[in-house]
Amino acid sequence: MKAITVEPHKPGTGRLQDVPEPDARDGSVLVEAIAVGVCGTDVEIVQGKYGWAPRGKTRLVLGHESLGRVLDPGQSSSLKKGDLVAGIVRRPDPVPCPNCAVGEWDMCRNGQYTERGIKEIDGFMSERWRIEPEYVMKIDPSLGLLGVLLEPTTVVTKAWEQVFAVGQRAFWEPRTVLVTGAGPIGLLAALVGKQHGLEVHVLDRTESGPKPELVRALGATYHAGAVADVGFEPDVIVECTGVGQVISDSIQAVSAGGVVCLTGVGSGGRTAGLPVADVAAEVVLRNNIIVGSVNANKRHWYKAGEVLARADRSWLARLVTRRERPEDFAKALERRPDDIKVVIQFAGA
16 A cells, blocks of 8 residues: 655655555454644654654654545444544553553653654655554534645643633633634634634734634634734633744733633744743743643544534535645645645545
């Protein structure tokens, strides 16, 4: 069968190649790949910045945003042939740490977790893949190809759970939220904010095109420019860019008692002249919270499925702006101005 693989930490080694059929030891559930979403992590792995091959191998099968169709349910009593499914990405560490021991592998304390398509386990960019029954998530069949959005939705589902958990340390009735960044994560974070009944604002650099249109179609307000120019102090800021200046501006712009949730992962990004001690003092005196959120556990996958099931299908469909064939995977890794979510499509949904 065909799979898209890379030799981690070696730029330019990504290729579509023949690989053996998935080993039954990797899971009793056999799945036909339909589509795999592409994100910045995949791009960085292909660029040689990130990633680990499975132990004893030199190459890693890419892909962690999966959508597939069950070919053989194996030992699963809850699955049947033809079900649409996605695969949970992270696995608990083998020790396990206290969090992994109770199923909260997204909060792993010792870093020995593994991740499909990223860290020491082959991913989902292959014509067929196997998975353990306990890591399979059924997808509402009415979603079809849009089920490929499940994994990124888990990320923002967890982020919102974190926001409400820390915000409720005291009496708190948030009304306004600012989402910084109108990529897939930002737009899905805005969707969840609307489902919670909040007044949602989204900020990005783009002044025209699909991103502003999608925000407005959601019933939210779009802003282009700087955080300081939105004209109000948000009760919640969900930061999805990972850009240093945007993070700094967000921390200084949130309302008293507000929460800044950081979901974007960047690098470098110096902020000129940032008075760290003064900013910290303001955070303390205004009872603000800054919380980081990454990955998701099984609870968040269930909740993300509910988010997508409630969402307007025509709006979700506009998030998938480009589909590429496996043999054209290099095109899928290219960033184009109007791209939101690009997927590599292996089969029809």
